[in-house]
Amino acid sequence: MPPISQRALLIKTLKGNKISLVGGVMVILLVTVALIAPWVSPYNPVEQDIGVQLAPPSWAHPFGADSYGRDQLSRILWGSRVSLVVGILSVLFAMAAGIPIGMIGGFKGGRIDSLVLRFIDIFMSFPIVILGLLVLAIMGPGLLKIVIAIGVALTPRIARLARGSTLAIKGKEFIEAARAVGQNDGKIMLIHVLPNIFGDILVMGTLWVATAIIVEASLSFIGLGVRPPTPSWGAMIRDGLDQLTNAPWLSIFAGLAIFVSVFAFNLIADGLRDISDPKLRG
Amino acid sequence: MKISRYWLFLLVGVILVGIVLMSPVLAQEKMVRMALKASDIRSLDPHFGTTTIDYACIDPMFNGLVRFKPGDIDPDKIQPDLAERWERSKDGLVWTFYLRKGVKFHKGYGELTAEDVKFSLEKAANKATSGFAADYSALDKVEVIDKYTVRLTFKSAIPSVLGILTNYHGGYIVSKKAVEERGDKFKFDPIGTGPFMLSEYVPKEKVAEVRNPDYFRGKAKLDRIEFWFMPDASSREMAFRNNEIDIVEGEREQAWVNKMRQVPGTTMEIFGPGELLVLFFNTTKKPLDDIRVRKAMSYAINVKELMTFLGPDVTEKLVSPIPMDYLGGTDKVPHYEFNPTKTKQLLAEAGYPKGFDLPMVMTEMSDYRRPMEQIQEQLRRVGINLKMDVITHSAYHEQIRKDVDPLVLYVCARFPVADSLLTQFYYSKSIVGTPTAITNFSHYNKIDDLIEKARVETDPNKQKALWAEAQVKIMEDAVAVPLCITKFVFAKKNYVDLGYDLKSTLTLSPNINETTDIRKK
Amino acid sequence: MLKYTIRRIVLVLPTLWAVVTVVFFLIRIVPGGPAVAALGSYATEESIKELEKKMGLDRPILVQYGSFLKDLCRGELGKSLITNKPLSAEIAKALPYTLDLTFGGMLIGIVLGIPIGILTAVKRNRLPDYVGRILSLVGISMPEFYLGILLMFIFSIKLGIFPVLGGGNFNVLSSRLYHLALPALTLGLIMTAFISRMVRSSMLNVLREDYVRTARAKGLHERVVIYKHALRNALIPTVTVIGIYMSILMGGSVLTEIIFSRPGLGKMMVFAVKDRDYIALQSVIIVFSSFVFLFNLLTDLLYGIIDPRIEYR
Secondary structure, eight states: OHHHHHHHHHHHHHHHHHHHHHHHHHHHHHHHHHHHHHHHHOTTTTTGGGGGGGGGGGGSSSSOOOTTTTTTHHHHHHHHHHHHHHHHHHHHHHHHHHHHHHHHHHOOOHHHHHHHHHHHHHHSSOOHHHHHHHHHHHHHHHHHHHHHHHHHHHHHHHHHHHHHHHHHTTSSHHHHHHHHHHHHHHHIIIOOOOOOOOHHHHHHHHHHHHHHHHHHHHHHHTOOOSSSSOHHHHHHHHOOOOOTTOOOOHHHHHHHHHHHHHHHHHHHHHHHHHHOOOOOHH | OOOHHHHHHHHHHHHHHHHOOOHHTTOOOOOOEEEEEEOSSSOSSTTTTTTTHHHHHHHOOOOOEOOOTTTOOGGGGEEEEEEEEEEEEHHHHHHEEEESSOOOGGGGBBBOHHHHHHHHHHHHHHHTTTTGGGGGTTTEEEEEEEEEEEEEEESSOOOGGGGGSSGGGGOOOOOOOHHHHHHGGGGGGGOOOSSSEEEEEETTTTTEEEEOTTTTTTSSSSSSEEEEEOOHHHHHHHHTTTSOOOOOOSSSSHHHHHHHTTOOOEEEEEEEEEEEEEEEEEETTTTHHHSSHHHHHHHOOHHHHHHHHHOOTTTEEEOOSSSSSSSSSSSSOOOOOEHHHHHHHHHHTOOTTTTTEEEEEEOOHHEEEEHHHHHHHHHHHTTTTEEEEOOOOHHHHGGGGTTTSSEEEEEEEOOHOOOHHHHHHGGGGBBSSTTTTTBBTTTTOOHHEEEEEEHOOOOOHHHHHHHHHHHHHHTTTTEEEEEEEEEEEEEEEEEOOOOOOSBTTSSSOOOOTTTTTTOOO | HHHHHHHHHHHHHHOOOHHHHHHHHHHHSSSSSSHHHHHHHGHHHHHHHHHHHTTTTTHHHHHHHHHHHHHHHHHHHBBBBTOOSSSHHHHHHHHHHHHHHHHHHHHHHHHHHHHHHHHHHHHTTTTHHHHHHHHHHHHHHSOOHHHHHHHHIIIIIOOOSSSSSSOOTTTTTHHHHHHHHHHHHHHHHHHHHHHHHHHHHHHHHOOOOOOOOOOOOOTTHHHHIIIIIIIHHHHHHHHHHHHHHHHHHHHHHHHHHTTTTOSSSHHHHHHHHTTTHHHHHHHHHHHHHHHHHHHHHHHHHHHHHHOOOOOOO
16 A cells, blocks of 8 residues: 555665755754753753853853853753744644645535635735734743644644645545545545645655744744743743843854754755655655 | 046035035034833823833923922922922912913923913823823812912822922923814824924834923023834844944843943943832732731742842842832831741741742733742742743733732832822722722732821821831731832943933933033044 | 736735734734733723723724724724824835845845755755755754844944844935845845755756757757756746745744844734734734735736746636
8 A cells, every 4th residue: 555665665765865864863862852851951940040140151051051040051951842842742733733624625625625725825824923923912821822823823834735735636546446436535535635645744744843943932032932931942042132242152052952953854854855756866 | 628627527526525425424413312122102192101211202392390300309309390489378288389481382382371281280180181190189170370370279188299290290281282282193292391392203113302492491402312112122232332322221130231331431320219129919819818828938039139130230129118218118117038947937837838839920021020030930949839921011911900810020110209109009999900990919908097197197207107107017917028129220322411410210211301412422 | 817817816805804804803812902001000990991992992893893894995004002193104114124124035035046056956966066955954944033143143243244223214225225234134045045945956857857858969058058948947936936935034024123123014013912902913914914915926927927838817
């Protein structure tokens, strides 16, 4: 059956494709850091030490300390947990909401499809950050709410992707065959369409995780992110911005952390795309 | 021949161009540009302006019957402004003001007369046309005796009559003709008598004012003032460094002060009255309904650490809910000196040996949020975990008035008389969630009689004693924790000479008036 | 062609209306009203209610919606709830700055991105390609506000070359460009990364095509092959993508405007949400969405012109 061998092909080429390998390693590192942060951090990330306010990088504080005297290195390590959790969960949310919407619209066509298209158009005309900001403003702050906010903002984009992929295979033979056999729409979508479009969506999914991480940082940067004193890379950049002239390391390291994480996911996405598009191989 | 003529024309042309380019340098306007921490003004109508940016723009354009001595809010130093002199009746209920003659309103709106004063005060006392009407509730009537004489009659005695007639809040005198003519437009195009008048207002960008050529104290030294709205701390700072701004509102923290001191040619202006930081306990929310818990938290808070965090240059001690330099303030009140051991004891007694969790909302505005994050850390150390939701400043002010949150941090300055703070924060009629609510977050109702008695007390010593008693009770009942006073912090270029000594001002920013000047660079 | 254009514009209108309606109702669910934003720390219960009445916020929500739509049809964008000044003027002032930023960023993206894309495609799998691809990966991974901060740090703070304050005087070209430089560069560099990748991949596709092979077989000079034949075809998908990217750019302007303190629609949107200025948010989003739709439409039409295979019924 197509899906299984596709997966096997994926893994095999993944191992051979240097780019996504590097990306994969970076992401695994990132996840590891996020998991072991509580044990590896030299300090408690929320502990304030007024004596070292805005201390520059030193042996005691390799990334310096922020305006409350909190160790930056520990905060960056812990911040990875927030970024990853928000990044991955919000994309999962968007997939859970967007795939059904796009798939049903693409498959059923007609008026339902118009409705779906209309829905996608409406919500895509908002910049992601603004939509996220609106949703957050309604629901209030908090980790879960941010996941929902970003998830809602990403849903139309994933829906559009799912719809496009569905349209692409709608006319294919095995779909016709299934219909001929008498399977109802729901079953066809679940058993035949979904596994086939999932590959495309997964590739884009990794890209969207990268976007979600940036959006979380943007929202925290605007000032409405996770609850203090929870470390968040975006909030750290914002706090660091006020000290850019006298303590630039604060923003620079926090931003670097975001950049590296996003870079890792983009590497994987690139590698995956190289694989799935046979014309570009070799 | 032809060639040399061309050269002649060229030479003339170059000289002309040179003169044209030079003239901006020669005819350089004397201008002060101030950047403030706001995204926009709310209103230039002095009876509605309530934020720092509003005050800054309003102050140069208006006068009151009397004014604070520039740079000093000591109520004893209040000076004549639009009124040359005044008389008060023996019972203090009737005040007669004799106005200066020949004071002109901006842009040809005529001379200031008693009619304008009557109109202005009545506007200030009217809820529909003023945000400060409550200050004038004791005002009975305003009468025009003659063109330059006004008589005010009060229903009952109030702690400071001159206080509500200064160049602050409702005391600013507006042009009757202009208000009647402009109606709603007055809010963004006001007319007053001050040394400067409005030139332009660009939403979300700036307010520009120019010299009022008819000002009664003489023409201002400056040609122009610009107030720029720059909510972003880093942009403000960089604009100042790049000499695009001459006076900049700063962060009220030592780090900022130290940083800006390094910028060459800079003078720090750190002045009062400062804003009080007070943490209020909502005594109707568990576990804060138990006085032991409230006392435990009071002992857990290390004010010294907070003041070190914010910075010694920027903070002043606050031991009582009313600051020492407010009329009626005292430091002879019960005090909860930092003592985590006592905290643990009291918490255990009250049934919370391991501490507890407490939700609260916090505004993203740094003046509130940063001290609160420090306190959050202090409380965390004794096992009290504050779950802080950071929301926008406007949402914050709405939320805290809903009587939902157990803890409320408030930062403010009020007219420097004990009554203003006591009434707004500790008087039972002001309890949040009630129709007459102001900002009594703690639901405190045990000093109503003291407040009411003090208001009408004519003997100043007896009055002060009543106020002192009220403060003692507040501290005994531990309904609030006075944290500290944070002064206002501005950085100013050395070439700006304010023209007076800035110690304190209710405008919350360095006042620009007719004496302000630019020294030769 | 004209019929197609008109039909597309008409189709867009209901979506625009839906966007406006969604925003209208969404933001009214948001806690914290504009009255409190306006009054700040002096807000008493009474004064809040008074101000809300003045703002017309105590009317039933459908009445408010109706009056809003009526104003919109008249071309009136309403008045800001906070400043009570007409929004059309404010938006008209901010819009040119956002457009400057969007076009400036796109221009830089195109001018730098296309040559880099061609280079990396032509020199595939050799050093320039690897360098180019890594740089472009860096570009798309860089959050725009971080890049903006870095550029600001290097050029404004350390080197003092570029200013920090706002957008400059729009009417004075030198000031306008001077203040546009860093923000446009921030977005432009990121755009360069996106565009160069797009150009690269479509060039690679095209270079495989039969007609290219034929051109080479004919003995044509390599440069002619690339520029005359391959590039034109490679640019077609790039053009479609540019339309989408324009919208992304406009979205990216939000944070860039905030960091550089530049006037613009993005900044207006953020502040409108923060201040709960419902009317301002609605109006700004209407204008913003209109431009997004406009860009999409232009891209569609452009695509139709460039690609001879497309016909418009």
